[in-house]
Amino acid sequence: MVVDMRSDTLTHPTDEMRRAMAAADVGDDVYGEDPTINRLEAMAAARVGKEAGLYVPTGSMGNLVAMMSHTQRGDQVILEYEAHIYHHEVGALSSVAGLLPRLIPSDYGAIAPAALRAAVSQAYPRTSLVCLENTHNRHGGTVLTAAEMAAVSEVAAGAGMKVHLDGARLFNAAVALGVEPTVLTRHVDSVMFCVSKGLSAPVGSVVCGTKDFIGRARSFRKALGGGMRQAGVLAACGIVALEKMVDRLAEDNMRARRLAETIADLGGLGVDLSRVQSNMVVVNGAPLGLDAAALARELAARGVKGGGRPPSSVRLVVNRHHGDAEIGQVVEAVKDLNRAFRS
Ligand SMILES: Cc1ncc(COP(=O)(O)O)c(C=O)c1O
Numbered sequence: 099m100v101v102d103m104r105s106d107t108l109t110h111p112t113d114e115m116r117r118a119m120a121a122a123d124v125g126d127d128v129y130g131e132d133p134t135i136n137r138l139e140a141m142a143a144a145r146v147g148k149e150a151g152l153y154v155p156t157g158s159m160g161n162l163v164a165m166m167s168h169t170q171r172g173d174q175v176i177l178e179y180e181a182h183i184y185h186h187e188v189g190a191l192s193s194v195a196g197l198l199p200r201l202i203p204s205d206y207g208a209i210a211p212a213a214l215r216a217a218v219s220q221a222y223p224r225t226s227l228v229c230l231e232n233t234h235n236r237h238g239g240t241v242l243t244a245a246e247m248a249a250v251s252e253v254a255a256g257a258g259m260k261v262h263l264d265g266a267r268l269f270n271a272a273v274a275l276g277v278e279p280t281v282l283t284r285h286v287d288s289v290m291f292c293v294s295k296g297l298s299a300p301v302g303s304v305v306c307g308t309k310d311f312i313g314r315a316r317s318f319r320k321a322l323g324g325g326m327r328q329a330g331v332l333a334a335c336g337i338v339a340l341e342k343m344v345d346r347l348a349e350d351n352m353r354a355r356r357l358a359e360t361i362a363d364l365g366g367l368g369v370d371l372s373r374v375q376s377n378m379v380v381v382n383g384a385p386l387g388l389d390a391a392a393l394a395r396e397l398a399a400r401g402v403k404g405g406g407r408p409p410s411s412v413r414l415v416v417n418r419h420h421g422d423a424e425i426g427q428v429v430e431a432v433k434d435l436n437r438a439f440r441s
Contacts, residue, residue, distance in 0.1 A: 119335060157266045157290055167315045241376055290304070
């Protein structure tokens with residue numbers, strides 16, 4: 099058996115999702131007439147405490163239409179240094195939205211209010227937007243607390259800026275903190291979350307915010323080619339995701355934590371337990387003399403696929419296809435790796 103832990107985007111739709119697809123009522127969503135999409139959008143907005151929602155094919159498109167709807171071309175947008183929007187969304191914030199990114203470093207994703215204040219006061223271009231990310235992917239699935247988000251939001255409001263949340267894994271964060279998502283999203287003007295990834299829908303994300311904001315986002319979605327017509331067959335899976343798949347994310351978070359603690363106890367391969375806060379575990383090959391490519395190769399040779407994180411780490415992401423047997427196999431692979439490489 100190969101345990102594929104490269105991402106939670108690898109999840110397959112559940113049987114209930116496949117049945118919901120077959121039964122979905124559909125209409126032309128560009129006319130606003132797909133009842134299943136309309137239902138998902140309303141449900142999503144209620145879940146995060148916003149006026150309206152917009153179904154989009156991907157998280158990347160959701161972040162992009164949100165940024166375009168909050169800003170004008172030439173504006174500066176502030177992001178945390180390791181933001182997914184900056185590193186993995188192929189520069190669309192600049193090439194498509196015409197925005198100038200300004201990056202603020204942080205330890206695990208929470209922009210410090212003082213650093214934000216300083217960045218705004220030094221800014222020559224109009225700075226209209228701050229983007230947060232929760233959970234924070236490149237920091238290893240770290241979780242921003244409501245207090246950390248509130249602190250950013252307060253500075254942003256004082257400087258006339260909006261706050262957008264890249265909440266691709268918002269529900270992993272909420273479940274990890276044991277709070278309703280609104281406890282986090284009340285501190286932002288807009289939020290994008292994915293019903294794909296850990297929630298297991300095959301496609302889709304929802305952007306939520308005020309009615310005006312969503313009206314603008316809807317136009318930008320059309321401009322970007324995201325008007326999907328009878329996509330209620332897909333949105334039906336998003337409804338199942340929100341109704342049935344949120345609470346079980348606690349299992350993924352718990353398994354990731356247990357895996358990380360076991361790896362730490364074994365010694366050898368490195369793991370920073372302070373960063374294991376949701377469903378991701380980043381293991382470091384440096385103590386065994388392995389760089390990222392070598393570590394990924396050696397894990398794969400032992401039946402575990404992970405994603406290389408240069409210079410010397412591999413990211414393992416727990417999703418619903420990983421039960422105790424799969425996690426047990428990863429532990430055995432790590433034991434074998436330690437035996438082979440520990441000097
Ligand atoms: C934090 C974060 N934001 C946004 C996205 C983009 O989502 P999509 O792949 O649906 O475009 C991802 C995807 O992995 C992500 O991890």
